[in-house]
Amino acid sequence: MDQYLPIVLLLVVALAFAAGSFAASKLLGPSRPTGAKTGPYESGIVPQAPVAARFPVRFFLVAMIFIIFDIEVIFLYPWAVIYHQLNTFGLAEMAAFALVVFVSFAYLVSNGALDWGPVKKLARKAPVNLTRTTTSTVRRVPRPDQLIDGMSPRPVDSEPEPTAEPVGAGAPEA
Amino acid sequence: MIGLLSHTLVGQTVQAPATGCQVTPGKVTGLCQAFNSLHIPVEYRTILPLLVLSIGALVLLVISAVLPKRSRPGLYPLLTVIISGLAAGASVFQWIDVGNHAATKAIGNQIFYDRFSVLFMLLISVATLFGALLSDSYLQREGLDGVEAYVLMLLASTGAMLMAASAGTIMLFLGLEIMSIALYVMTAYHRRRAASGEGGLKYFILGSFSSAIFLYGAALAYGATGTTQFDEMSVFLARTTLPNDGILLGGMALLIVGLGFKVAAVPFHFWSPDVYEAAPTPFTGYMAAVAKAAGFAGLFRVLLEGFHSQEANWRPAIWLIAVLTLLVGSVLAIAQRDLKRMMAYSSISQAGYVLIGLQSASSQGTAGALFYLLTYTFIIAGTFAVIGLVQGEGEARNDLGAIRGLGRRRPGLALVMLLFLLAQAGVPFTSGFLAKFYVIAAAVNRGQYALAIIGMLAAAIAAFFYLRVGLLMYSSPEVDETKEPTDGAALAGLRPIPGFDTPREPALSQGPGAVAASSDGDGAVALLAPPEGRVEIPFTVGITLAVCAAFTIFAGVSSPVLDFAKHATTYF
Numbered sequence: 001m002d003q004y005l006p007i008v009l010l011l012v013v014a015l016a017f018a019a020g021s022f023a024a025s026k027l028l029g030p031s032r033p034t035g036a037k038t039g040p041y042e043s044g045i046v047p048q049a050p051v052a053a054r055f056p057v058r059f060f061l062v063a064m065i066f067i068i069f070d071i072e073v074i075f076l077y078p079w080a081v082i083y084h085q086l087n088t089f090g091l092a093e094m095a096a097f098a099l100v101v102f103v104s105f106a107y108l109v110s111n112g113a114l115d116w117g118p119v120k121k122l123a124r125k126a127p128v129n130l131t132r133t134t135t136s137t138v139r140r141v142p143r144p145d146q147l148i149d150g151m152s153p154r155p156v157d158s159e160p161e162p163t164a165e166p167v168g169a170g171a172p173e174a
Numbered sequence: 175m176i177g178l179l180s181h182t183l184v185g186q187t188v189q190a191p192a193t194g195c196q197v198t199p200g201k202v203t204g205l206c207q208a209f210n211s212l213h214i215p216v217e218y219r220t221i222l223p224l225l226v227l228s229i230g231a232l233v234l235l236v237i238s239a240v241l242p243k244r245s246r247p248g249l250y251p252l253l254t255v256i257i258s259g260l261a262a263g264a265s266v267f268q269w270i271d272v273g274n275h276a277a278t279k280a281i282g283n284q285i286f287y288d289r290f291s292v293l294f295m296l297l298i299s300v301a302t303l304f305g306a307l308l309s310d311s312y313l314q315r316e317g318l319d320g321v322e323a324y325v326l327m328l329l330a331s332t333g334a335m336l337m338a339a340s341a342g343t344i345m346l347f348l349g350l351e352i353m354s355i356a357l358y359v360m361t362a363y364h365r366r367r368a369a370s371g372e373g374g375l376k377y378f379i380l381g382s383f384s385s386a387i388f389l390y391g392a393a394l395a396y397g398a399t400g401t402t403q404f405d406e407m408s409v410f411l412a413r414t415t416l417p418n419d420g421i422l423l424g425g426m427a428l429l430i431v432g433l434g435f436k437v438a439a440v441p442f443h444f445w446s447p448d449v450y451e452a453a454p455t456p457f458t459g460y461m462a463a464v465a466k467a468a469g470f471a472g473l474f475r476v477l478l479e480g481f482h483s484q485e486a487n488w489r490p491a492i493w494l495i496a497v498l499t500l501l502v503g504s505v506l507a508i509a510q511r512d513l514k515r516m517m518a519y520s521s522i523s524q525a526g527y528v529l530i531g532l533q534s535a536s537s538q539g540t541a542g543a544l545f546y547l548l549t550y551t552f553i554i555a556g557t558f559a560v561i562g563l564v565q566g567e568g569e570a571r572n573d574l575g576a577i578r579g580l581g582r583r584r585p586g587l588a589l590v591m592l593l594f595l596l597a598q599a600g601v602p603f604t605s606g607f608l609a610k611f612y613v614i615a616a617a618v619n620r621g622q623y624a625l626a627i628i629g630m631l632a633a634a635i636a637a638f639f640y641l642r643v644g645l646l647m648y649s650s651p652e653v654d655e656t657k658e659p660t661d662g663a664a665l666a667g668l669r670p671i672p673g674f675d676t677p678r679e680p681a682l683s684q685g686p687g688a689v690a691a692s693s694d695g696d697g698a699v700a701l702l703a704p705p706e707g708r709v710e711i712p713f714t715v716g717i718t719l720a721v722c723a724a725f726t727i728f729a730g731v732s733s734p735v736l737d738f739a740k741h742a743t744t745y746f
Contacts, residue, residue, distance in 0.1 A: 089216075103232045103239075110239035 230257030238321035294338030305460035311712035330356035334468035343392035373452020388432025394425030436469030450518035459558030500526030542612030549605035556722035605729035
């Protein structure tokens with residue numbers, strides 16, 4: 001147990017330092033918050049709800065690739081520790097294991113998992129749906145002269161409306 | 175420090191047995207034993223089919239990495255067929271090899287090398303072969319062609335084989351996970367079908383849950399018996415009377431639940447219709463054969479080897495599960511409008527018969543169950559091959575109406591489908607009859623008359639929906655149109671427009687026109703007009719259908735396959 005004492009001490013010191021730093025900045029720093037200061041931007045639109053941080057989905061891929069190689073290293077380590085006991089058998093087994101991981105690596109590379117930068121080749125496109133027509137696909141937006149005062153341009157039904165309501169009539173038909 | 179220690183140990187390992195380690199007693203003894211036991215002789219021939227499949231999967235990956243993308247359509251399925259053929263060959267070699275020598279435990283006592291596991295290896299190899307043959311045309315039709323499907327299939331088969339050969343709960347769990355993870359991905363493989371992803375996620379979540387339950391059961395069983403090895407468990411339980419067997423029973427129950435999920439036994443079946451419907455059709459057939467067989471292999475290993483002496487405790491539980499599985503599967507299948515969902519419930523009901531064989535806990539019951547699984551592999555591969563053909567591109571039509579009038583459009587295809595349906599219904603001169611006969615005979619021999627009668631009743635209920643599909647195939651495709659009442663527009667909108675392969679939602683079968691058409695004596699299921707145009711049978715699918723049909727008749731009229739299954743009941 002004695003030999004672990006320095007580690008425990010180090011842990012305690014690290015925690016104490018971190019906690020102390022937080023406490024010190026809280027106590028020593030002046031704190032006069034205002035509404036404008038606490039907002040994400042001092043000028044601009046007040047956010048309505050917390051916004052999800054955006055990051056490329058590629059990070060998930062990298063994380064998964066990392067796990068593959070992380071696991072390889074984790075298995076390599078105990079093998080290295082008892083290398084002498086395992087002898088040729090262990091070497092052969094580890095070689096087989098490393099080969100399996102390498103094959104997955106080769107597969108990853110060939111599929112462009114490690115290509116960075118703007119994506120050049122796009123994914124295979126879905127075949128165009130033959131049922132698409134102009135009425136089902138194109139959104140019809142009212143002309144400016146059809147707009148009711150103060151209304152933002154919004155799509156209306158795709159049903160053609162031969163006689164437009166007079167501008168400013170306001171009341172929707174029952 | 176470590177170096178010194180290991181050098182000391184090297185000397186010890188070479189000369190002294192495990193108990194002779196005296197390096198700083200009390201501290202290193204455990205380690206020292208661990209070091210000694212690391213020298214495990216690996217008898218590679220005992221896992222030959224597994225090696226073939228897993229190395230084959232790696233080879234496929236390497237080839238796909240080296241070749242340009244989509245360079246050769248048909249290359250990967252061809253290689254998969256060769257690999258699974260080699261695995262089947264290896265299984266045959268093993269069968270002869272086990273016959274010449276005694277059944278043994280191998281590889282650190284983790285693998286049973288007996289005819290029971292070899293039979294499953296053969297079964298799984300064959301199912302993989304069919305899976306590859308059927309996937310080729312389907313994946314090309316759906317624009318999903320790629321190496322991944324075949325690699326996943328090979329890996330799932332490896333896991334399934336490992337389950338069948340496992341000599342302990344640890345290996346069983348490893349096999350279960352290897353198989354399941356590949357199957358989750360295979361279910362979600364159809365990227366452009368929303369249902370496919372949904373089914374994959376459902377399967378993944380419920381499957382992980384059941385794996386956790388299984389693992390908990392294994393832990394409790396270990397706590398009660400002090401071992402994870404089935405044979406040691408059996409010896410321990412035969413020798414010892416536990417004063418308080420709550421932990422043992424709890425472990426046993428959780429193991430049954432975990433494996434019962436994999437074989438889709440009621441009440442652990444809820445995932446099955448969704449997943450069967452969602453997965454690409456050839457994968458559904460593959461899953462129905464392989465996952466079910468492997469799950470049952472695990473159940474047999476656990477219950478008949480590990481808990482053999484606890485028969486009195488688990489047989490009532492399996493009795494109840496078998497009855498529920500038989501009745502719920504048969505009855506709910508009648509209410510299905512979707513072909514794949516109907517086959518999912520049908521496959522639940524079929525699992526009930528294997529459970530009857532398991533419940534008998536006799537070598538006759540095991541032989542019947544093995545024969546059942548073996549023949550079902552061929553039947554289900556053939557059935558889903560036909561469904562894959564009639565459903566059309568994009569799995570547009572999975573409803574029962576899609577198969578209507580098949581007898582006129584493709585008489586040969588309809589005849590083969592009829593054979594598979596009759597086999598599943600248990601009509602004589604098909605393998606399905608003998609399979610049902612032997613499991614029920616095994617139940618009768620153990621005095622389980624009630625179970626036998628329920629089994630026969632369930633077969634009678636199930637015959638209804640099998641025969642309904644059969645009749646639909648031979649009913650005229652024009653019936654709907656002549657009987658079409660007033661609401662013609664609704665149905666006309668559902669008919670394919672010439673020149674446009676319009677995908678239609680199966681949900682439309684509940685539309686007004688379809689409901690009106692349901693009054694022509696086809697039961698409560700509303701039907702759409704069958705798709706027009708010819709059903710093309712690709713070469714690979716044709717071969718599979720021919721082989722499956724031939725086997726279904728062959729196993730139904732002669733005895734070699736049954737003898738084969740009987741030989742496999744000799745456990746280690």
